[in-house]
Amino acid sequence: MKTQSKKAMMIGTLALMLGTALAACGSNGNNGSSADNGAANIQSANGAKGADGAAGPNGGTAAGTDATASPDLSKHVKLTWAALGDPPKDFDAVKARLNEMTNKDLNADVDFVWIGWGDLDSKYPLMLMSGQNVDMIYTAGWLDYSGNAKKGAFTELTKDMLDRYAPNAEQKLPPEAWSNATVDGKIIAVPRNFLEYQDAGLAARGDIMEKAGLTTLSNLDDVETYLAAAKEADPKVVPFNTGASVGDYPLTSFVTRKKALVSVPGLPANMLQFDPLETKPQLTSSFDDPDLLAAYPKIRDMFLKGYINKNVLNNKTPSRDAFKAGQSALAAYGDNQFRDAYNDINAAHPDWRVSFQSFSPEGPFIKLAYDSGMMAIPSASENKERALLFMDKFFSDPNYYMLMIYGIEGKHWAYTADKSQIEVPAGSDPSLYPKWQYPWGFGDWVGFNKPSTTDYPDYAKHVEYMRSAAKDNPYANFKPNIDSIKNEIAALNNVFLKYGGALAYGAVDPDDALKKAAAELKAAGYDKVKAGIQKQLDAFTPGS
Template sequence: MHMTKKAAKAVSMLLSIIVFITVLAACGSNNNNGGSNSGATNAPKETEGTTTEETGEKPGIDTSKKVELQFYMLGDAPKDIASIQEQVNKMALEDLNATVKFNYTSWTDWDQKYKLLLGSGQQVDLIFTAEWTQYQSYAKKGAFQPLDEILPVAAPTLNSYVPADMWEAVKIDGKIFTVPATYKEYVTNGFVWREDLREKYNLPKPVDVATFEQYLEGIKKNEPTMTPLSMNSDVKTNLMDVYKSIAHTPIGALPYGIEVDYKTPSDVTSYWGSDAQKEDLVTMKRWQDNGYMVKNVLAVKDTLQDQVTSGRAAALLGDNPTRFNDMVIKIQATHPDWKLGYHPFPLTNGIATPVHPIHNGFAIPASSKNAERALAFYEKMVTDKRYNLLTQYGVEGKNYEIKDGYYSMIGDSNSNGFAREGMNGWAWRNPEYMLFDKNYDGVKAIFDELDKIQTPDKFTGFAEDYTAYQAERAALEQVEKQYLFPLNAGLVKNVEDGLATFMEKANQAGLEKIQAEYTKQWLAYVADQGIK
């Protein structure tokens, strides 16, 4: 595989770190999490988050009427959510005359549920946003309330806490529609594998598609009762988007089969129907035929991580360094004799982009009647240490303890009802308060190395407006599910025929019109931003 000079240098520097991480995964027998915070950016001054706590001041908004806020997160709720909610509500009632209901979508069909939440008009006061939940498009379509005017009034501490350039970066059509997270991290993908099995059978270390495939083959041969590759029904995101990010150098997962290479942003092509897509689909068919994936993959709803931590599967095609670390913690508690290995894709393809401020945020949907109170509550979640620690780590002494400055889970992932960041609260991380387990030192080592080859994320600010092709877009979505997903999963006997059928149906749905309109908007954005 082609490797840039920078990436090649980084590889040699990083070999020791990758070894270090796999060793860490094996020998870190306590559930500790890394202490000092290398990712902190613009953390507030020490007193900033505790002003109202210390003085008992109320925010400058009308809190005379008691309200219940509907708060929506993606994914699955932790077991202890009810007691955490109860403790949050005791404080919120006193501080803001408000209570909150924490709602979760689950990871099954979350995108359909998300669409319904924003489209049905039901009461939602705060909802998670990211580029992968189409924040830019939803903001452009009026799904969220602009925050510019109410931020200084309802959440002055939060307003000054988030750096000005981050507020600027999340603006759509000149307005702020989400509160961005300030923690600097990389969510670039990397291969994850059972390192103890790799050592046992002397398999190659996965560093590119070829070596990853050799590893899967080795597992199939030596561990016949195990599935080599963890995969589920979301083959669009978890299989093809991830595969393309290591096999090619796209700037991200663009919709409608549109392909733009990071190095040539003005050159827009169609991946769908191309030789490159055909080759990739042939690879997927080979993986399916060889038994690397389960046959009923399109019916699997389990998370990718659970399949590995439970021992049912041996590898993930891609995951980010932080989630990899969470898996390490789980495995240490339940199977201390297992080890996990990790290889970040940027070391192979040279593209390491820190997350864009759009990546983790919270917006107030148009349906909310409690915008000021919602924002004042969210300020508490981010800047008030009591709310922040409780909703990120649970109850000290029950869910976790701090040993030598490191986070340590009490019990294991089965007995503990609130693991680290158990609420999926990535968006309200506060670098000043964050607790890390000891293994996280290894993740920080990865971040430090990626810092050396980092390139800016120049493209996440693009906001698609699909008004002109809304009907075609809905039709295309159905065509994808019916004809492309089985191809992605390697379940279609004749790839060439299957691809031709998909393209025919996609064109009937209006693919050409969609791609032309999207390309026009894309090129205007690239020109407007002066991106070369």
């Protein structure tokens, strides 16, 4: 994550103040720690029932619907899955195995289209609104699922459809999950069946940490000291060589992750945030948060000293790739992303003694709502019922889940002797199919996922700490009505795109940029939007 072009600045809206997606999501996007892995991200998931004791979001089977009748699979179909990121090296082999299973079970092939992290801001909304025939796509709050649903981008999953085509998901997902996946009274996606605790940070080199006299990177001052040591060690390498990726927005995260900020649903990601743990949450943005305003000059100084690459706003090479290639001394990672990459990096560069430096190791941590990762069926899908049947397989058949998460058994992964953990088989190359965690949005994570023998040091300890310290989000179901301010939101988005990324990377003078941004925000209706949503936030009953 160039110049001030609009395309480059779109990165600002997607990732500002989140650090990674490391979100996805951040990805890139969803990169938090889940209930497996020796930790416990799971809260009331398996076997949840409706209020009357029947399975599913509404409890029981709709009158006149024979949910036990076998779906019609007589016609062979091709399902298209829109996947985020880039395919693993050995994905073709995994895809071939998947299609063997789906041909037998569902009379269907599954194909994939990929939306790279650097193109997510432009290609994701275009795919949804263009009418492209896609049958399954990941969605979440950070991808504005509520706003997209209001535009008609997703298929409503009716009670009849869930009864008939997704009975296992219906049974295993608790009522709260279905509530999180509901927009204007309509279920628009199949959510995950676990609550996630998300953390993100930087991959750092132990040899440079030692040279800099550091044991941790706790704040921007530490980062600057580290980058100075990296530049001194190798002047030819840009210490933080980052690019236009959702996952490469970390410096402001040393500020924002000291708070429990969440984005307002229905708005472009991070346009307005609030802290749901406050008694009376107040909206803020990257242009008026006092802590961020104080951080921008320091980041600008790092940029001017050559610690950040000059082409940061148009460079599409993620810092993770540059880091692995020895072309960057830092890389942005979610904790699960780093967990998957640790052994690969350590094997290639054992002298680095690579470590994960959390943006905020002591929190605060929020239990992300079930809607922080979901799978939706776009309205343009021509195979809605078959897509839902396929998605349900990930709740009923561990073979589907294990294949997509871990790859081919015996080639990419194997059970330990007691079958309590996953390990890389002897002689296998873990980079061929890393535990890439793609199916964030659905599947019986609670029942099927396994911890790994290759976790980085203290991973389980850190996740256990997050589990014990994480707080419920009493505003998880806050979804404001924005119908009367849509034009202003669109205008504001242009301003955020124009200035957000440049400020977060130090690519512009903050005093000048903030002055210009303030005038443009006012003209675009910032005060009206902020006041209108703040009024709804004030009126919302926490926990409802």
